[in-house]
Amino acid sequence: MSGYDLALGRTLELAVLLHDDIARSLAAEGLTRSRAHLIRELHRRGPVRQRVLAHALDVSARNITGLVDALVTTGFVTREPHPTDRRVILVTLTEKGARMAEEMDRDRRELARALFSGMRKDRFDAFTEGVDAILARLRETAPKRDPLPVTAGGHGE
Amino acid sequence: MSGYDLALGRTLELAVLLHDDIARSLAAEGLTRSRAHLIRELHRRGPVRQRVLAHALDVSARNITGLVDALVTTGFVTREPHPTDRRVILVTLTEKGARMAEEMDRDRRELARALFSGMRKDRFDAFTEGVDAILARLRETAPKRDPLPVTAGGHGE
DNA sequence: TCCAAACATGATGCCGGTTCACTGTGTTAT
DNA sequence: ATAACACAGTGAACCGGCATCATGTTTGGA
Incomplete structure (x- = not known):
């Protein structure tokens, strides 16, 4: 019985320690978990529209705007116009962003x-x-989380 | 090589999942990690002054005031005067707070x-x-974290 | 022409954390 | 005794992150 509890205690401790450790080292680079997640997603998928990111991170579109804003001002990401659909903005990793993704x-x-x-x-x-x-x-x-009915997205994926 | 990476990936996933799961279930009770931590600490130590909590949670004294404020308004905790030292306030678990600690x-x-x-x-x-x-x-x-030079505290511990 | 998609913006709210200045209260040394 | 110092806690002002809703703008298409 109590063996389980002890094990869970350690496991939780591990979870928190790891979590905080990650948060700390991200903060040292001016990032947060959400922003890092966004970068990783971008690195894997290539340039995508914000809606896709919203779905991938499971947050509101508004929030993505905020995250992208932050990453733009810190130079990790740019907003590029979609080649054909002018409504769409493709969030794109900068050189710096790509380097960061690889560093991570x-x-x-x-x-x-x-x-x-x-x-x-x-x-x-x-x-x-x-x-x-x-x-x-x-x-x-x-x-x-139900899958996004992939519209006509940025390339990648 | 890559086996390590995979294992770490899973471990991190576990860490995040556990962390978020905990955060979620705490939120359902109107708590946060910090507040829950405070409650747990109080449950283990008995009534203590805020400074002790500040040290235990490793945050500023001012922040403890805020956390305690929140826990007071939600009824988990009260502020009791120290029997002899009138500078001191002993943060004390209410019935509800104690029940919550045990439920946790x-x-x-x-x-x-x-x-x-x-x-x-x-x-x-x-x-x-x-x-x-x-x-x-x-x-x-x-x-x-260096240990607190235990002054003349609330009872317990 | 008119609807809907994709995104931006403003207003809010909550959380967690900080520093600084200040009050009220013990303690100690002169 | 009293003056000087130390300690506990608070109030005000702030920063930054994450998240929401409601509303506005541009644009592609039926």
Whole structure:
């Protein structure tokens, strides 16, 4: 019984620590979780319209405007006109934005090494299995998000 | 190499999911992470002065005033005068606050069961070992907090 | 011509956090 | 005793982030 509680306690602690650690290192670059998420999404999908981002981040369109505003003023992103549809603005990663996206990837890989390297293989495997199992259970409770009926978007994806 | 990355990805996902899940269920009760933390601290320590809370939550004294304000208006907490030192106010859990603290404990235990029950013991053990190992590594990077030179506090602890 | 999509803007609200100045209260040393 | 210092907490003013709704503008298309 109490073993579970203890394990959950540690797991939550881990969750909070990781979460805060990420938030901290993002803040050091002038980013936040939302903004970083936006950058990552952009990096994977290429230039897209804001509506797509709104859906991907699961927030209101208004909020995307705000996030993009912030990223524009900090130079991570630009708003480019859509080649044919003049209503549409394609949010596009700048050089700096792309570099940042890659740096975030690198940081992640570094962190991965820092956390896991030197761990015995059997323990590592068991750990990842455990994580997966818990993720699965957690997702059963978590809310679902219906897919965007992809209109005629920016290219990418 | 890439195995680490994948594992970290899952772990981060777990961290975020857990974090957000907690935030959500707290919000449902009119709480936030900070306020819940304050309640937990109060539940463990008994009535204490705000300064102690400021230290425990690692925020400014002023901020504690704000958190306590909020918890007072929502009825989780009261401010009681210190019996002898009239400068001091002892923040005290109300009945409702105490119930909430215990409910949070219960919820935790429930969550623990939901996540871990049914997991094979060897995997469970390996998982917790993995969590501990990662926590240890993570803490090496994390900032430290010097202990409060316990003055003449509220009772408890 | 007129509707609807895509986005912008303004007004609000909440959260969490800060600094600075100030009051009221103990403590201590002269 | 009293003057000087230390401590607890508050009020005011602020910053920044995330999120909302309502409303406005431009533009593509039926």
